[in-house]
Amino acid sequence: MSKKLNKRQIILDEAAKLFKLKGFGGTSMRDLAGEVGMEAASMYNHIKSKDEILEHLCFHVSDTYIAQLADVEQMSGSNGDKLKQLLRLHINLMLEDGAAVSVANNDWKYLTSGKLEQFKDARKQYEKGFAALIESGIAAGEFRPVNASVALFTILSAVRWVELWYRPGRGVTAQELEDDIMTILLNGLAKN
Amino acid sequence: MSKKLNKRQIILDEAAKLFKLKGFGGTSMRDLAGEVGMEAASMYNHIKSKDEILEHLCFHVSDTYIAQLADVEQMSGSNGDKLKQLLRLHINLMLEDGAAVSVANNDWKYLTSGKLEQFKDARKQYEKGFAALIESGIAAGEFRPVNASVALFTILSAVRWVELWYRPGRGVTAQELEDDIMTILLNGLAKN
DNA sequence: CTATTAAACTAACAAATGTTTGTTATTGCC
DNA sequence: GGCAATAACAAACATTTGTTAGTTTAATAG
Structure with missing residues (x-):
């Protein structure tokens, strides 16, 4: 449960970095997943969209x-x-x-x-x-x-x-x- | 020939406005074409990409x-x-x-x-x-x-x-x- | 050890994307 | 009028997109 919040936070942090670097439109969920270290689909266990x-x-x-x-x-x-x-x-x-x-x-x-x-x-x-x-x-x-x-x-x-x-x-x-x-x-x- | 430069300029101007408003990633060629008043494919007679x-x-x-x-x-x-x-x-x-x-x-x-x-x-x-x-x-x-x-x-x-x-x-x-x-x-x- | 839950994966989806193709209409010029 | 060039179009393309479904693995509780 605290692990869940943790992974979510990692995704959010990594997303911030990537969005800053390449823009929201320039960042795909697969890019982000690669940075986080999981498959794109897996992130949907932690975030909604x-x-x-x-x-x-x-x-x-x-x-x-x-x-x-x-x-x-x-x-x-x-x-x-x-x-x-x-x-x-x-x-x-x-x-x-x-x-x-x-x-x-x-x-x-x-x-x-x-x-x-x-x-x-x-x-x-x-x-x-x-x-x-x-x-x-x-x-x-x-x-x-x-x-x-x-x-x-x-x-x-x-x-x-x-x-x-x-x-x-x-x-x-x-x-x-x-x-x-x-x-x-x-x-x-x-x-x- | 001056018409060509003209249309190209219209596309560039309209693109600037749209990119400013919705961002490069948020603007599709079809959006832009709509603003210019032609089909997306037609724009490729005036611009390269x-x-x-x-x-x-x-x-x-x-x-x-x-x-x-x-x-x-x-x-x-x-x-x-x-x-x-x-x-x-x-x-x-x-x-x-x-x-x-x-x-x-x-x-x-x-x-x-x-x-x-x-x-x-x-x-x-x-x-x-x-x-x-x-x-x-x-x-x-x-x-x-x-x-x-x-x-x-x-x-x-x-x-x-x-x-x-x-x-x-x-x-x-x-x-x-x-x-x-x-x-x-x-x-x-x-x-x- | 077993049952349950959480979280990862693979595969596929429908929609949207930039662009190419082939064709038709329009224009300017002799 | 006829010819060549220009610029419009519709249709399709291959990818990439965000997201969902179904399944398998890993962790946890009893």
Whole structure:
């Protein structure tokens, strides 16, 4: 019984890696089975369908992001502090669960119709909360008076390369990474 | 004869839109044919294969980016000016050819083996030139002393949402867009 | 040891895929 | 009008796809 959950988890993990590498459409159940070390048909003892795998990966990520947003929203501190913390959590999920984040970022469009809208809604909810943080920062005079949507997407996108690029042992520690990204987004690249 | 090029172009344009919307793997030749207004088989009078379509779209984008880099490299002016100009061109291509850029960003992994490496090389070349600009800016004391790779990817990614989000008539003009992005990336979100 | 259950396998399925073939309609040119 | 080229079509192709059925092996409980 714990073995069952285990095998299922292996399939999900391996699927995340393969989907990230070759895309959802480019990954066949036989490919995946080969990676897991069993026949394609055997995987159906552990998962319901290929779509279910995708759904699991996507909603695992969106659920985590939304939970993190909720945590930050009830923090005390300046808007700058909250934004910093949210970004930190955001980056951390990428470092810890990069493959799943990659799938949620790139392959969500293959979700079947019901789940697709559900996922879009979740994303919109996250963006809304994030934007609200920026807007109150602007209103409080903490942030520059830029268009909040533009700032939102610039920041959220700025951070997306992490899961594509980061590998421990590339000469940049996770801490330096976070710090440099934060520096650029909050203080800019130019000196003054 | 000019009609032929025309139909081919229609297929390529429509393919870019569909690939952006549903992904390369999620778009069948019959889907595409439906959008173009002919039978799938008929398209083969104008194109060689589905892969050729993808190649055309990807390399059209990478070629343009590399040409823009070359232009900027032989500009005169500060590193800040050059970076600004390169970013402007970068953003502009997204606004003018958003669907193709989207395909080059998201579906390049479906390129067949020879072309895949070629595309990766082109991308690396662009990134290298871009990074060199940042590095000399740091060396000249114009930019903050952050890790150049981190800055590079933060900036390149920061700009990627444009093709997903921007639609004329969303209340933000292309000019405001460019300006706000540039402000955030160069001067940061925080008011010192 | 035996009975039961879980999880693996082989084989096959129907549907969808990219593409080829052979043929018909349309077009531009003398 | 007649000819050659272009571009459309319908039908079929060989594969590959996700998935199911049926069966066999391995693990567990009594």
